[in-house]
Amino acid sequence: MSRVRTDVDAALQADAGGVEAVAVVVRACVELLGIDGASISVVASARSRQMLYASDEVSTWIESLQFGLGEGPCYEAFESRVPVLAPDLATSATASWPVFAAELAEGQVGAIFAFPVISGAISLGSVDLYRVQPGWLAPVQLTTALHVVDIAAQALGRMSADPHAHESGSLPLNRGREQVHQATGMVLAALDVSAASALDRLRAYAFASERGLEEVAADIVARRLAPTELDR
Template sequence: MGKFDQLTDEFLSALEFLTKRSADGGGIAALCGACVRVLPVQRAAILIHEREAGLQPWWATDPIATRVEAVQATAGQGPAVDAVAAGVPVLVADLAAIGARWPGFAGELNRVDAAGSMVAVPLRLGVVRFGVLDLYREQPGRPEPSVISAGLHIADLVIAQLVAGSTRSDHAATQWWDQPLTSRTIHQAAGMVIAQLGIDASDAYARLRAHAFAHGLSLAEVAQLVVGDRIRFDG
């Protein structure tokens, strides 16, 4: 058995185990958990590419990854954004020393006390961009080529599971694609900004991100304020 065949078996076994243990059928949470079980990483996250809204975090394995993904969604820039645009993995050797590559992302990241390294692996099927699988290691440093190749293989397995989940018609399929509450709130807030200003969707999301960045808030926090009618954009 080749190493990728063995990795496939290990991933599918871990996914089945986590799905059976989950009260809600597993879904994307189980996918992230399986990644951590079979790869030499300590945390993982999946972001889904949504039209107009851009990348939205759908699940992360722990609070640190959750905070980093929230920063990427708010800044609209970062390794995951570049990975989905270019279709190739994007490496970050040290989250505490990003430099000038993503100034907005780096500035916000200083507030969440993130450390270690990460690699953003695109989730693509042909020309279809599903999103990104972000893999984190607690220690800084460039991941070995073997880790990158293993991550790419696992990303293909993740895509296969996402496609299988999206084509199912039973109730369990909703566990794969049901939007997180934060994502739904962001979309609702964007709709309210569109109604208030008469602008298109992409500009509405940009307004939300700009407000979040200017006030030191996350995109999800600004969305909650808009939906609660505590912030308006029409003066």
């Protein structure tokens, strides 16, 4: 843990934006916890979420799936402020995110673990871990995970307190997420609904058409898909 803290401190000093510091935390998760992949996201609500770093394509897919559906262990961990542990997705209780769990099973993900990233009274986001094979984290791995998440909280807390942390070049917003926000605005204007309802309609249309939320949003923004089509 001392090495991880030292590497995170060095990364924050070298890069005010914190990209490398977040990467250090994610790499430490994969190295120390016996998992196949990890990611870190900042979360405000089911309607406002941004992935900062993912270790691999599967982690990126998991993050995109949660954002697209508006459900998943990262949201549950963020809202409950306690870890969400699903060691066997085939048998774990996933009543709060059944669609997400079904999608993961099809993607051959056997286990997922989400830890809230908390700084004092403030919930900042979540760390998500996945494993191809089902199985619990060993007690020492769980303890190590909590230590790593604590380091992540300190890093994100320092980044959010840095007035330069979100200037150009640091933690750039995912282009697809930007388009989701744009498309939400276009839908609410066209249908005269709230922002929450507009995003729900985007998600419902994407799910019904078996497409990604960001893909549908891109079509709305590029005017290949009219917002009124979401009501049909």
